[in-house]
Amino acid sequence: MSLTMAEFNALNSLMKAIRKPTNIDQLNRLLKETLGVFGVTHLLCISAFGMPALQDRKPMFGFRLTDWLVHYRKNYYHQDDALPQAAMKLKKNGSQPFWWTSLMEHQHLSDLQYKIFREAYTFGLKEGLVIPLHVRIDFDNCVEEYAFVSMGGDIKKSEELENTLTLIATVAHKAARTILMDMYRKSNKKFIDDPFVSFAPNVDFSPLGNRELEVIRQFVDNETLDEVGRAMNIKVTTVKTHLKNAREKLGFSSNKEMIVALLRHRELS
Amino acid sequence: MIHIINRFNQHLYADILDQMFQLRHKIFVEKKGWKALEQESEFDIDQFDTDDAVYFLKLDKNDQILGGMRLVPTMRPTQLGTIFKEWCHFEPAPKAADVWEWSRYFIADNKHRSKAGYPVFYELFFAILEYAVAKKIVALTGFLEAITLPRLNALPWNVEYLGNIVTYGGIHGEVAGKGAAVKVNVDKRMLKITKRMKKMTAPYFALPLGYESPAPHRAYQPEVCFDFLDFMEQHSEHIDVLIGMANVFCDQREGSHEAVREAASEWLQDELFAESMRDFTGRLSAAHLQQTGSLTKQ
Numbered sequence: 001m002s003l004t005m006a007e008f009n010a011l012n013s014l015m016k017a018i019r020k021p022t023n024i025d026q027l028n029r030l031l032k033e034t035l036g037v038f039g040v041t042h043l044l045c046i047s048a049f050g051m052p053a054l055q056d057r058k059p060m061f062g063f064r065l066t067d068w069l070v071h072y073r074k075n076y077y078h079q080d081d082a083l084p085q086a087a088m089k090l091k092k093n094g095s096q097p098f099w100w101t102s103l104m105e106h107q108h109l110s111d112l113q114y115k116i117f118r119e120a121y122t123f124g125l126k127e128g129l130v131i132p133l134h135v136r137i138d139f140d141n142c143v144e145e146y147a148f149v150s151m152g153g154d155i156k157k158s159e160e161l162e163n164t165l166t167l168i169a170t171v172a173h174k175a176a177r178t179i180l181m182d183m184y185r186k187s188n189k190k191f192i193d194d195p196f197v198s199f200a201p202n203v204d205f206s207p208l209g210n211r212e213l214e215v216i217r218q219f220v221d222n223e224t225l226d227e228v229g230r231a232m233n234i235k236v237t238t239v240k241t242h243l244k245n246a247r248e249k250l251g252f253s254s255n256k257e258m259i260v261a262l263l264r265h266r267e268l269s
Numbered sequence: 270m271i272h273i274i275n276r277f278n279q280h281l282y283a284d285i286l287d288q289m290f291q292l293r294h295k296i297f298v299e300k301k302g303w304k305a306l307e308q309e310s311e312f313d314i315d316q317f318d319t320d321d322a323v324y325f326l327k328l329d330k331n332d333q334i335l336g337g338m339r340l341v342p343t344m345r346p347t348q349l350g351t352i353f354k355e356w357c358h359f360e361p362a363p364k365a366a367d368v369w370e371w372s373r374y375f376i377a378d379n380k381h382r383s384k385a386g387y388p389v390f391y392e393l394f395f396a397i398l399e400y401a402v403a404k405k406i407v408a409l410t411g412f413l414e415a416i417t418l419p420r421l422n423a424l425p426w427n428v429e430y431l432g433n434i435v436t437y438g439g440i441h442g443e444v445a446g447k448g449a450a451v452k453v454n455v456d457k458r459m460l461k462i463t464k465r466m467k468k469m470t471a472p473y474f475a476l477p478l479g480y481e482s483p484a485p486h487r488a489y490q491p492e493v494c495f496d497f498l499d500f501m502e503q504h505s506e507h508i509d510v511l512i513g514m515a516n517v518f519c520d521q522r523e524g525s526h527e528a529v530r531e532a533a534s535e536w537l538q539d540e541l542f543a544e545s546m547r548d549f550t551g552r553l554s555a556a557h558l559q560q561t562g563s564l565t566k567q
Contacts, residue, residue: 003433008358015359015430133419145423163434166415167449171430174422 002160010037011164018171023183024061027175032063035168038161041065041153042125045173046084047135048146060147061176068123072116082113083130087148090132097166099157100128120152128152129162131169135177147173203261207249215242216262219255271327271396276320285332289324290314292334296375302444317372321345325396327389329381336376336389338397340409343368349410349431349450357450358432362410368452371397371411387469395469401455408454415447425462427454 003011014034021027031043044062072078086103103109104117128151136145149169155161205213218228229236243255252258274282293313297303306313317339326337341347347370349362362370376389383392401409410431413421421428431450439445464470 011433012359133422134416135419136423147419159436163415163436163447166447167418167430167434170418170422173419174428177422 003164006037007164010034011168014168015171018175021175021179024176024179027061027172027179028063031061031168031172035151035153035165038164039154040151040165042068042128043149043151045147045149045169045176046087048088048144050143060180061172065123065125065153068120068125071119071123077116080110080112081116082107082109083128083150087130087132087150090130090148095132095134097129097131097162099162100130100152101157103130124154125152127155127157129155129165131166133170133173135173149173203250203265205250205262205265208246212242212246212249215239216246216258219243220259220262271325271392273396273400274324274326275322279320285326285328285334286324287312288332289326289334289337290318292337292377293373293375296377297373301446302442303438304443313373316346317341317348319345323369323400325393325400327392333377335378335381336393337373338371338375338393339373340369340371340397340400342366343370343410347410348372348412353412353450356412356432356435360431362431362450363408363452365407367405367407369401369406369409371409385469387467391467391469395460395464395467398455398460398463402457402460406455408452410450410452412448412450415449418449418451421451421453425459425466427459428452429454 042065045060046057047060048057050056131149133147218231222228225236225239229239290312294311298307321342323340327335329335343364381389415434429452434447434449436447
């Protein structure tokens, strides 16, 4: 390994201590201390859980560069920031981590998105890394658990640093997951193992035509395509076509996902 | 169902093992581009494919391999103890009788689903965990691809990293990859919770009784039966094999009962086998004795 002695010692200590924190604050302090040795001053882990198009996103752990955060919020940069958008696109299995500068080089960004990177640089966030973590796919319920870690600071792009930060992100995610699961289990609240319906964000069904919406509604009450066809007095192929069009318009990957979204929509409205 | 192939039953799986070595060459060398493993014979056999290795293979009805994995005892040379030694940055890979190393994990058919709808890797992993618990193995070590590491976070597994993530390959036309040396602690509780999480109930061994015996649908083949009888004549100490095979015969074909009875009566006349046979009769259940009739009385 070409890490410096200080870096290796910090990493080695973290690997031993990572199971000790009993709450997220302790974990954040431990990470800040270790990653400070590598020059990382800003870290955020976002977890997304649910069916692909309905995933609810929550921050899990991290420590922020306060000055940058204040500036970021004041300018509403969260609406345009290219990083979270690119990170969520990494959900495809097999995606690799990417460096902030690589994103700027290889992807077409708007002027505002470039401006955000330039300003981050002046706040000391000179380079950063986004690490995708594909945690779980539940085949039965089409549910995915995905997380990504974004960290930056006065660091330089290198293969070894990428590997080290990926390992730290992975073990920190495990630790945070254990802490949160334990916390919610004790408090009898619901967290990741909840029925997926309650996690789904509300979806706007207005782009659908009346017939498409009617087919989905019928699908909630009837089990098979035949039954839906009979109830609406149309052919099964027509039912399939309406469902396919609706899925494409709303970006769902399965009928099940779309129906869950409709149930959620009804519940909210 | 997963077949477990080891030194005691590998002669019954000779054709399957050949198929596995060829398949491994195809997957690791031709598909993944691990040029270091390339061999003229087009068989991927390395220094860890010894008699001590245990292979876990998922076979379909026609004995085609759908996926597999290898376990090697850490008291013998292992990958993490030799060729990947420098990748254990934090601590050396443990060497103990109850710690085994897994390697050469491959899936030949990604689309296959079991009757319960599970992909091949589910059954492979559960078979290995069941095997580890049954054989009182407390930890499994191995070099895992980086892409699989976050997946372990969703499982109730106690994973220890032996080294940092490393980049391998990428030179002389080899494909670059990333991975890390890990140690996974195994116990009954971990197996139970993992099974509950994945809604899995069945055991995944293909073995009727005693892990040394071959899986039923291979054992029914006449040539395998004869091979087996020859083997037992030379290795009477493997009583578990005998029990496992007797169960397979007795549960299945009427014609096979006669073959076992004849073999058993011959062995009984031999003083060398007398001790083994007493043990054998003692370990068969009363219900089974009733079912198999005069098998043990002769």
